Amino acid sequence: MEKNINPDRYNNDHSTENLKPHRGVTFFHTQVSPVTISNRVIETIKAGYDRYIIVGQQGQDTTHLVQMPGSYSTTGTATFSGNTGFYEGNTVYHPGPMFVAGHHNQKLAVHMFKNGESGSQNALSAKETLGAKWADIVRDGVMTCTS
Numbered sequence: 001m002e003k004n005i006n007p008d009r010y011n012n013d014h015s016t017e018n019l020k021p022h023r024g025v026t027f028f029h030t031q032v033s034p035v036t037i038s039n040r041v042i043e044t045i046k047a048g049y050d051r052y053i054i055v056g057q058q059g060q061d062t063t064h065l066v067q068m069p070g071s072y073s074t075t076g077t078a079t080f081s082g083n084t085g086f087y088e089g090n091t092v093y094h095p096g097p098m099f100v101a102g103h104h105n106q107k108l109a110v111h112m113f114k115n116g117e118s119g120s121q122n123a124l125s126a127k128e129t130l131g132a133k134w135a136d137i138v139r140d141g142v143m144t145c146t147s
Contacts, residue, residue: 037129038142040110044126045138049112051123056109063103068096 037054044052076089113120127134 035142036106036108038137040108041126041129042138042141044110044112045130045134047112048114049126050115051113051120051125053111053113053119053123054108055111058107060105061102062105063100065098066101067098070094070096 040054041052044050071094072091073094074089074091076087078085078087080086111119111123113123130137
């Protein structure tokens with residue numbers, strides 16, 4: 001397999017695509033999700049190609065916690081003695097609910113080949129990557145936490 005592949009050399013080629021996975025799939029910075037790769041392999045077959053090489057990847061994670069505004073409740077006692085009043089109270093802050101915002105993004109640059117094209121001998125077979133039931137996987141897609 002060719003090493004140190006330069007993604008720029010493929011930028012003007014019709015068989016190179018920058019592809020994004022479905023939203024809602026969790027990715028880790030240290031590896032590309034198998035779901036992401038399977039989706040790219042499916043796209044390779046649907047585009048009429050047989051083989052592929054991943055020539056680049058890029059990812060971003062913008063997930064963060066957001067806390068909604070809270071509320072205050074005050075309870076106390078007021079007493080009066082002549083013209084003088086006294087107040088003794090206690091105020092408690094009740095934090096608002098928290099939720100997760102943001103998303104995970106993952107992009108792969110995939111160079112696609114038809115069998116017999118120059119460079120295809122160094123590329124992975126899309127059908128072999130998906131396995132014996134590749135036709136079913138191409139038809140039905142990959143199960144994810146959002147499908």
